[in-house]
Amino acid sequence: MTQSQGDGPSRRALIGWGGAGLALGAAAAGGAVAVTRGGEDSGPPDAGAGAAVAFHGPHQAGIATPVQDRLHFAAFDVTTTDRAEFVRLLKDWTDAARRMTAGKAVGEGAFGGLPEAPPDDTGEALGLKPSRLTLTVGFGPSLFRKFGLDARRPDALIDLPRFAGDALDATRSDGDLCVQACADDPQVAVHAIRNLARIGMGKVVIRWSQLGFGKTSSTTPDAQTPRNLMGFKDGTRNIAGTETGRLEKFVWVGEKDGPAWMTGGSYLVARRIRMHIETWDRTSLQEQEDIFGRDKGEGAPVGKAKERDEPFLKAMLPDAHVRLAHPDSNGGATLLRRGYSFTDGTDGLGRLEAGLFFLAYQRDVREGFVRVQRNLATDALNEYIQHVGSAVFAIPPGVRDQDDWWGRTLFSEEA
């Protein structure tokens, strides 16, 4: 058996399986190297696509972490009504997430143990690097109802109101739980969600899921801003993972915000936004630029030369997207965006079923997404897009150490 080349230990090198004599001690040491290489939020963007992101910390990884290239997102419904069983699942999930984000297979010794049992790990990520995998868990409003936790439900976690133009599909909306898997290798992200679903069999079931093939926002200010499927740069003024002040102000739930169990957490709004690609593609360049309020090539705001020049909102049309979405038009409201482009085949009419899977983190949903989305009711872009899926989740704080687990502050303090 050969060690993998390049940075980060390979998943395959981390298991002592297949008759090879890799010492377990060496494998453990390799895992540690990977984790220290890519520190949460603080790892340099050039740490390499193969590195591991630290799992433990005051905040969950996958929010301020530099945005990875690929996404697999799943919303689950909880089918068990047994709270203790659900808590056991959260602990099992945490163990599995801790291993997978470090580039290890699920289960001790991977599937080397008993040939007569199903493998602990489904195996398709063996040999792949940690790939900056992050797993971020969230709790939907319906989970609080299901477990009689309404008194602990944060005020900031509202049921989203209906917005102008919404055409929501119930089978692509809501969910008791969510897991956001982001990685630079899509096979690693898909593997992670699949293994969590497998571990949850009989207790949770996937309600809907979404693959994202390309990031549309960056949280690293020096990186090239990605383009969405309308061809425009997206996320130019996004909150960077290094901007501690803006993160505290707009993203992380503070001690004074309450409830206490959410301190260090955040709130996630997920929206599946279908783009009417073919209509957009027949629109003139001038109209496209007027609608966005930026030019298409450079991404400069109307009347400015460079992408990062300060926008002059009054130079834009009143219904320009950038103008309506800007914090100055929304009482300062600012979201940390982490969306991905998707293409899910064709819609039966020969049109690409494609668009933006919008993910936004915020300190309070009422002061964040709701405010901005209400203001976008007159957005010129609305002619070319439609919101077809919607969900909102409370993102609990990070897992502090080896003994901690996802949701402990919610489920054990009350007990």
Place this chain on the structure above:
Amino acid sequence: MTQSQGDGPSRRALIGWGGAGLALGAAAAGGAVAVTRGGEDSGPPDAGAGAAVAFHGPHQAGIATPVQDRLHFAAFDVTTTDRAEFVRLLKDWTDAARRMTAGKAVGEGAFGGLPEAPPDDTGEALGLKPSRLTLTVGFGPSLFRKFGLDARRPDALIDLPRFAGDALDATRSDGDLCVQACADDPQVAVHAIRNLARIGMGKVVIRWSQLGFGKTSSTTPDAQTPRNLMGFKDGTRNIAGTETGRLEKFVWVGEKDGPAWMTGGSYLVARRIRMHIETWDRTSLQEQEDIFGRDKGEGAPVGKAKERDEPFLKAMLPDAHVRLAHPDSNGGATLLRRGYSFTDGTDGLGRLEAGLFFLAYQRDVREGFVRVQRNLATDALNEYIQHVGSAVFAIPPGVRDQDDWWGRTLFSEEA
């Protein structure tokens, strides 16, 4: 405007747009550098994910080319009945494919021309590298009927028979035309299909399409063999892009095979194979290995130590997959496989809609896929998979030079 870092010119650097003063001569030179860097089939695997693959050659790229990481595949129906209009489309597509595979935007000068017109290029690949994009075109049986070309239809391009276990969905099957887009960056592959669809508006319409997030086979013998979603290595004994002898014998249509217009071409069978992931995941390791005829960790054939050891078929169960698919069990039949894993959300029952999008190239469909698939009727794997989509295409020879175009040997020699 800054030039991109790393290997290969960026798409953005190749257009003189956005008020930047990049000389067109320099851009053209940059394009040439990219093309010479990654020669078709002969480029070293370490040429870098950003490099360009040559578009011109005796064979189309995307067959013997080292397999790229991501796929976007589209089948089209032709809506025009005007043969001259269809030929013009093939020429327009060829021009666009020539530019996009070199990392350039569609259209001369990209969307710099007229603000009152829709842009020539949809823009979402600006700034991205060529990413080893290949575009491979194919003609389905129905195309020959549509244009009265039955006399020129190759005998080797049969309508596929029905196979045991087939559960084909007509909306995921067949098509007059196909385009296989492979690239190391999925946004580049998606961009290419979308722009071809846009150019074809009013003449062709997408019938179905498929995104593949991870390759399951490799055509480079030294690379690590990828794993499919069952966790097993897939494609260990695949034909390598450097094996000229096996390519001539099993993949490329020869002069004596006929018809003359197909010399240098190939035949493609595409099958969407749904995997019953959740059932598979509950199967014991021993049973999984018995079904495949290889061990899961190393990939060694039953009774052997290493992945590439020669399989001893009689050591395997009679219905083991590797045994039944092996050339020795099929009169020597050998396919060049180029499949991709897919995950398209959930099936409404909480199960992942996931599996293998199987792509196989061969010199004669009757001697290739049909023979092997018939023999797989008793495959133990069939309990865990189902073929739900199917299509077959004649892949014409490569575009020779700047004046040549996709399908010329079929559509102009007759004229």
